[in-house]
Amino acid sequence: MKQLIFSITLCFFLIQTDANAQLFGKKKRQKEKSQTEKKKGDFKNYNEIIKGDVKSDQGLFTTHEIDDKLYYEIPFAYLETDLLLVSRIVKLPDNFGGGYINAGSKVNEQVVRWHKRDKNIDLKVISFENESDEDSPIYKSVEANNFFPILYSSKIEAVNPDSTAYLVDVTSLFTDEVSAINAMPERLRKAYKVKRLDKSRSYIASAKSFPQNVEIQHLMTYDAGDPPGRDQAGTISMLLNQSMILLPEDKMQPRLADDRVGWFTIQKYDYNSDKLKSDDYELIRRWRLVPKDIEAYKRGELVEPVKPIVYYLDPATPEKWRPYFIQGIQDWNVAFEEAGFKNAIIAKEAPTKEEDPEFSPEDVRYSVVRYVATTTRNAVGPSVSDPRTGEIIESDIIWYHNHLRSYRNRYMIEAGAQKESARTLETPEEEIGEMMRMVIAHEVGHALGLPHNMKASSAYPTDSLRSATFTQKYGLTPSIMDYARVNYVAQPEDEGVRYIRMMGPYDKYSVNWGYRYIPEAESKEDEKPILDEWILDKAGNSWYEFGSGYGVADPRANRESLGDDHVKASEYGLANLKKVVPNLVKWTAEEGQDYAELAEVYRELGYMWSGYIRHVYDNVGGVYETRKTANQKGAVYEHVPKDIQKGAVEFLNEHAFTNHEWLLNREILQRIEDDGAIERVKSLQTRTLSNLLDEDRMIRMIENESFNGSEAYTVLEMMDDLRTGIFSELYRGQTVDAYRRNLQRTYIDLATNSIAELNAEEKRNDEVIISDVIPLMRAELEQLKTDIASRRYRTSDKMSRIHWNDLLARIDKAFGE
Structure with a gap:
């Protein structure tokens, strides 16, 4: 039975008027031979259009830039072919979107197909959420209720000289406002009082075509009554990049998700299910890793993948931080070795213009760790994936420069009582570098498909975090995907303790579960019993449990908490804060400077005090969640024991609701x-x-x-x-x-x-x-x-x-x- 995939219509696109939408399934796509038989006389003469000063580039589509126009030659062979359209920002105004939108930010990603309609070419948006077998009776209903919307349409101008492609003017796709690919959402339009797109100051900046993708950069200028930053021109200008990449016809075998192991997922609905409803399930998002030598892999040898995951460092990255970024990326090789792969992930310096003049961080073929010069204090690890299978195609890790400040402050506040090196605004390079390394590793984890596991930090005994032997071997938490950045439990008398988070046993376990190649399984259904067995093998061991920390009342899944006893951990943390506060004036003083740094650190110390209190009060009325399936014994939800809740209130009366003279x-x-x-x-x-x-x-x-x-x-x-x-x-x-x-x-x-x-x-x-x-x-x-x-x-x-x-x-x- 051949499977067909359908799209849910997106409400903000134009309603498609062509009722003859071609749908695709698992069978190989059939090309329409009639396309090549079309008489050229029905269109303009190709040489009358493509002439004079033309800048052409051959690749997936041949592109032609003529004056202010852009033409695509869309091959007949690529009509009705799945293409991933990724929209990114290349350049933007200072503080646009409050500082959390930056160069490299992804605006949208969607699968599209070029479709011929009479003398027009339509660009349709395709989704793969709903599926049905083409031979089943329900097929017609799914087709009728999942009509593909049209993103863009243009008349066919001509047929190319060798009668293999249609020439289409795509200028307005990039110079008009097309909501699905622009970077001016309605909320920012209102905030900045945007009046209109000024077409006289909007244009296509460049067009490049490669064998697997086409890259277009275009500048959009808006008239704005209240533009962001220090703009005095009353305008907002942004340079955008549109990547159209050919999705693989040889699809990766998908892997079914299981909420007992944390993964980013793609939702699916199977309308051919025998259940009395549509069968909804999820696929995990992951890179395609296949061993070069499958027989050696079966024997348990470490084998390199056919295509490793490669990250390039942004050329803007300061040289002194590059070794730490590279380490943070390649730290994941330890986890991939658990899955049977060696050298699975590689970090490289970006090539120079001389080495590769075509290299661009916005090119969807390249995954880049971008260094963003803004005052934003954050880092993120987004990725782009094939919605058909969950295969991750590309990702960009984003490090915002001022995130250094966050870790400098936290280190002083939470480790200053214990470590002399933390008692300064100039954190030693080796230590701040180690923090950066682990932030990059955390964000790479997201880009590999792993969400936050806020529950991990509750797995270790609280007093074990005061042990040098334990923390140097196992870190602060079983997962680097938790928020547990600095060891605030350790006390001044504890020697040799690790203070910075690191990769833990859960990370190795989850990577093995998601990335281990299973050669004997020919389908996602074949894999499921094997994957289930791996989970059951670790069941009952809190080191391997997952909890996102979102939407649940489980106090164990709390951000920035440490240890299995929140009262004890917070008492240790408060004891350290009480030693730090009397020294903050001395530690933050800079000759000739005011007390702005002192005010900032003191304010953040208050937030951390509040966090220690929150870790405790969440136990009151809390409910433990242990994710299980029907074949596992025991409850999924259990109320926090009485003595823990009562002890939490006693702690609050003693530490939260008292006079805080300290x-x-x-x-x-x-x-x-x-x-x-x-x-x-x-x-x-x-x-x-x-x-x-x-x-x-x-x-x-x-x-x-x-x-x-x-x-x-x-x-x-x-x-x-x-x-x-x-x-x-x-x-x-x-x-x-x-x-x-x-x-x-x-x-x-x-x-x-x-x-x-x-x-x-x-x-x-x-x-x-x-x-x-x-x-x-x-x-x-x-x-x-x-x-x-x-x-x-x-x-x-x-x-x-x-x-x-x-x-x-x-x-x-x-x-x-």
């Missing part, structure tokens, strides 16, 4: 601001308290009690523990300082607002809310009202009494009294 260091504050310290602490504490009293969290706790009874940490227990901690001065008859008064007012306001919001939702939806959250909050306020009324005069401090009376008034207002 954080409010006078030597720092007097140098960076004239006020704002109280408000800063209030903001940090309010965020923590608001998250702790989140409705979804409380609902999970209520469900836990209904399932597990006395073994559950109940909402009432949590509220009692929280109240006695936050209002400890009330129960002890003590004076309340300004910071605690702020916190206690926030507690009352959050409870009040929660009731008001839920009541408003009830009225808006005209329904009865059955959640226990409203009565719980009401009961909490009533309890506080009783306690405050009976205890408010146990202190002689006038300001404290005023505060207690104010809280009573706030509670009365909440009840409408």
